[in-house]
Amino acid sequence: MSAEENKDLVRRFFEARIKADLNAIEEMMAPDFISHGMFPGQQPGREGFKRAIVEVSAAFSDRRFVIEEQVATGDKVVSRYSVHLTHDRGEYMGVAPTGREVQFKVIAIHRIEGGKIAEEWGAATAGAELMGQRLEQERIERERIEQELEVAQRIQQASLPEEVPELEGWQISPHYRPAREVGGDFYDFLELEEGRVGVVVGDATGKGVPAALVMASARSMLRAVAQTSNSPGEVLRRVNDALVTDIPATMFVTCFYAVLDPKSASLRYANAGHDLPYLRRTSGEAEELRARGMPLGLMPGMGYEEKATVLKAGEVALFYSDGLVEAHNPKGEMFGFPRLRVLVAKHGEERSLGDSLLEELYSFTGEEWEQEDDITLLTLERSATRS
Secondary structure, three states, X not given: OOHHHHHHHHHHHHHHHHOOOHHHHHHHEEEEEEEEOOOOOOOOOHHHHHHHHHHHHHHEEEEEEEEEEEEEEOXXXXXXXXXEEEEOOOOEOOEOOOOOEEEEEEEEEEEEEOOEEEEEEEEEOHHHHHHHHHHHHHHXXXXXXXXXXXXXXXXXXXXXXXXXXXXXXXXXXXEEEOOXXXXXXXXXXXXXXHHOEEEEEEEEOOOHHHHHHHHHHHHHHHHHHHOOOOOHHHHHHHHHHHHHXXXXXXXXXXXXXXXXXXXXXXXXXXXXXXXXXXXEOOOOOEEEOXXXXXXEOOOOOOOOOEEEEEOOOOOEEEEEOHHHHOOEOOOOOEOOHHHHHHHHHOOOOOOOHHHHHHHHHHHHHOOOOOOOOOEEEEEEEEOOOOO
């Protein structure tokens, strides 16, 4: 074939490619055709080449090309051309459709053998162009997520108690630190009849926005149901039955709910699978507040054991989430329940139990600690002397 015939063959090959005419392409390719990566991620050989053409056709419409320069010598044709396409059909190279026209510059070399195209080499700006679009899309998506997280964070902060109950002869001290912008931990104080106060500490599975949404749902239900029953066990039972149909099957909420009578110092409580609180007695013993119960939202018809205790003057109860005991130090060691129980037992009266535990936690994890889970810590202390 002459040089002009070879150039004409290559032009017809481009035209069939841009139209995704696989039959015409088959006719022009040699049986042992090899393509050396004209398309990003393309496999060599006839089938890989055709598959790449189909993928482009599925993602782009209004496809056309313009040959800017063509040189033929011997059995080879060198072409410099541009491709114009509208990215409006589907994802390509991880880039979602933009609806915009894109332009790629291409330099291709084709070897002709027996009137067929036997081999192809190529270099194009497609990879760089699409990568730039992908990075831009990722930046926009990242900004959108950050804005949504800011809104979710403000909503969650607004849902936490604005004020801590002030009770004569009692000191209540909460601490809350999410692992991300928003989290699944929560605590709450409920004003009940006859001066009683409900104290809630809970943890929705997971992190981030999904956990925060489940947390908000559980908190709202607890607030509503607590006003209709003085029994912590009954409150958790009714909230559980409501949550089963209200949250995803893969999620649940652990929750410890107690009702304090400040006058009698009685604390009635029930537990829905939450980490056991500790009560530091004046004797120096760290007593676990045990009560059986499954996490909320797992199965309907669950019952929740209810127990009661009395806090003597100078005694303090600690409620917390698993982010405290599951924190790790640089060696991979976990803070753990045994360490926590020992620290509660040996706590003195020179400062608050909450401040003391947080100082121990930060000393244990070190300055480079990357918090793994939300941390909630709440102490309920009866004054050593009452006015």
